[in-house]
Amino acid sequence: MVAMVERWAGLGSAMASIIFLWSMVQNHVPVTLRLYLTTWAAKLAACFSPYLQITILENSAGRFQQSEFFYAVEAYLSDACASRARRLKAELGSDSSNLQVSVDDHEEVTDEFSGVTLWWYASKKHSKGNVISFYPGEDERRFYQVVFHRSHRDLVVGSYLPFVLAEGRTVIVKNRQRRLFTNCGGRRRRYLRNSVWDYVKFEHPATFDTLAMDTDQKEAIMDDLIAFKDGKEYYTKVGKAWKRGYLLYGPPGTGKSTMIAAMANFLDYDVYDLELTSVKNNTELRKLFIEMTSKSIIVIEDIDCSIDLTGKRRKGKKASSNKDSDNEYEADPTEPQKDDESKVTLSGLLNFIDGLWSASGGERIIIFTTNHKEKLDPALIRRGRMDKHIEMSYCRFEGFKVLAKNYLDIVEHVLFGEIQQLLEETDMSPADVAENLMPVSKKKKKDPNMCLAGLIAALKQAKKDAVEAAAAAKAKEEEEAEAKKAKEKEEPKEDK
Numbered sequence: 001m002v003a004m005v006e007r008w009a010g011l012g013s014a015m016a017s018i019i020f021l022w023s024m025v026q027n028h029v030p031v032t033l034r035l036y037l038t039t040w041a042a043k044l045a046a047c048f049s050p051y052l053q054i055t056i057l058e059n060s061a062g063r064f065q066q067s068e069f070f071y072a073v074e075a076y077l078s079d080a081c082a083s084r085a086r087r088l089k090a091e092l093g094s095d096s097s098n099l100q101v102s103v104d105d106h107e108e109v110t111d112e113f114s115g116v117t118l119w120w121y122a123s124k125k126h127s128k129g130n131v132i133s134f135y136p137g138e139d140e141r142r143f144y145q146v147v148f149h150r151s152h153r154d155l156v157v158g159s160y161l162p163f164v165l166a167e168g169r170t171v172i173v174k175n176r177q178r179r180l181f182t183n184c185g186g187r188r189r190r191y192l193r194n195s196v197w198d199y200v201k202f203e204h205p206a207t208f209d210t211l212a213m214d215t216d217q218k219e220a221i222m223d224d225l226i227a228f229k230d231g232k233e234y235y236t237k238v239g240k241a242w243k244r245g246y247l248l249y250g251p252p253g254t255g256k257s258t259m260i261a262a263m264a265n266f267l268d269y270d271v272y273d274l275e276l277t278s279v280k281n282n283t284e285l286r287k288l289f290i291e292m293t294s295k296s297i298i299v300i301e302d303i304d305c306s307i308d309l310t311g312k313r314r315k316g317k318k319a320s321s322n323k324d325s326d327n328e329y330e331a332d333p334t335e336p337q338k339d340d341e342s343k344v345t346l347s348g349l350l351n352f353i354d355g356l357w358s359a360s361g362g363e364r365i366i367i368f369t370t371n372h373k374e375k376l377d378p379a380l381i382r383r384g385r386m387d388k389h390i391e392m393s394y395c396r397f398e399g400f401k402v403l404a405k406n407y408l409d410i411v412e413h414v415l416f417g418e419i420q421q422l423l424e425e426t427d428m429s430p431a432d433v434a435e436n437l438m439p440v441s442k443k444k445k446k447d448p449n450m451c452l453a454g455l456i457a458a459l460k461q462a463k464k465d466a467v468e469a470a471a472a473a474k475a476k477e478e479e480e481a482e483a484k485k486a487k488e489k490e491e492p493k494e495d496k
């Protein structure tokens with residue numbers, strides 16, 4: 001042991017002499033030659049070094065996929081080694097009271113495995129060349145490196161790294177903080193995060209229990225989701241990409257967005273809210289798809305408003321916040337019209353839904369929502385693309401009972417009979433029913449009688465309005481028929 005120490009001390013003084021000489025020489029050597037010598041010195045040092053290093057990049061497959069191994073390492077180090085690091089970063093965990101502390105970038109930490117010491121460190125690399133950059137930018141790739149003695153190579157590759165992967169996965173599941181991604185966030189924020197997506201924590205509380213819907217329909221959807229989630233082997237066996245499409249259609253306020261949140265909570269998936277009107281062209285769309293992770297739900301709301309079914313994207317903003325006019329877009333007259341190559345097209349969208357890109361990563365659900373199913377191109381919603389079409393409809397008694405439990409904590413009431421009768425005769429959305437069950441004052445909150453009486457009044461009013469609207473429509477129809485008849489009578493006279 002002493003001899004070994006002496007040998008290392010000798011080596012240390014030799015190194016000190018070399019460094020001293022090098023500092024003297026480099027002032028008199030041209031820059032190009034200096035770079036050349038530095039590169040060779042690094043290569044030489046690597047050859048003689050008794051240590052090996054393994055790099056784990058954040059992006060694998062040429063940047064197209066985020067590496068699961070990288071995130072497993074990140075989670076493992078945070079959990080197992082963070083206590084030994086000097087510089088840490090802290091973030092809020094899955095519930096806001098849960099603080100997650102992890103190792104900061106450019107920090108080195110040690111780990112022990114079967115009596116062997118390993119050194120980990122995190123850094124960033126510039127994609128164009130070998131320059132290590134310490135500033136956030138679009139072309140930076142994060143990576144972890146583990147350094148160990150070459151005699152432990154088999155142990156590290158065969159046992160340690162698989163151990164890190166398994167432990168990291170467990171930590172990820174434990175700390176999983178689901179995210180709601182959007183492509184509408186500020187460009188600057190996305191740039192700083194080095195991603196085309198911006199995100200916030202996904203916190204929607206909806207579940208299938210709180211969803212007002214026919215019980216059988218609800219159970220069928222949950223069964224379908226479970227079959228999908230557990231279906232990896234099945235999809236591989238039949239040679240299909242592991243993805244599933246759902247079309248949610250129905251009038252405004254019937255719970256399409258709520259259903260998406262319930263699905264995400266049920267499956268424990270992230271949600272990507274894709275706003276097509278903010279996507280410049282098919283190339284940008286491809287980039288967005290590539291950067292989505294697996295175990296995610298991709299949502300395109302009001303699909304009939306985003307894509308012109310002749311294949312061209314509509315431009316401009318929503319004309320009004322009025323639900324009934326949600327499908328209308330006004331062209332911006334100040335903006336010059338661009339040619340088709342600079343737009344997202346229907347065929348571009350279809351390519352990414354069922355093209356090769358959609359298969360990378362797997363375990364993805366794609367959901368379209370619309371208030372007007374009949375306006376959609378059959379190609380867009382055919383089975384295989386949108387595998388399941390789910391109608392979200394007006395509130396009936398079964399749905400109402402769920403809302404009464406959610407909002408008033410009651411499962412029975414003397415007024416339920418009258419409400420059931422009215423709900424069968426009137427089309428009212430669950431959103432409107434829920435609105436009537438919401439407390440408007442402290443007093444009303446304590447009194448379900450008042451809420452239910454208010455709902456009965458609203459249902460009666462809605463029924464009356466519907467009868468009047470139907471009578472007015474009928475009268476108009478009759479008037480038009482009369483006018484047509486009168487015109488037909490007059491026309492032969494004129495001919496004479």
Ligand SMILES: Nc1ncnc2c1ncn2[C@@H]1O[C@H](COP(=O)(O)OP(=O)(O)OP(=O)(O)O)[C@@H](O)[C@H]1O
Pocket residue numbers: 210211212213250251252253254255256257258259323371392429430431432434
């Ligand atoms: N089926 C439902 N079950 C429980 N709550 C519902 C349901 N439908 C609507 N709601 C309530 O109404 C609100 C609006 O519903 P939601 O946004 O899900 O409707 P939507 O069908 O997506 O509407 P739009 O077509 O206008 O986007 C929700 O926040 C929720 O509180």
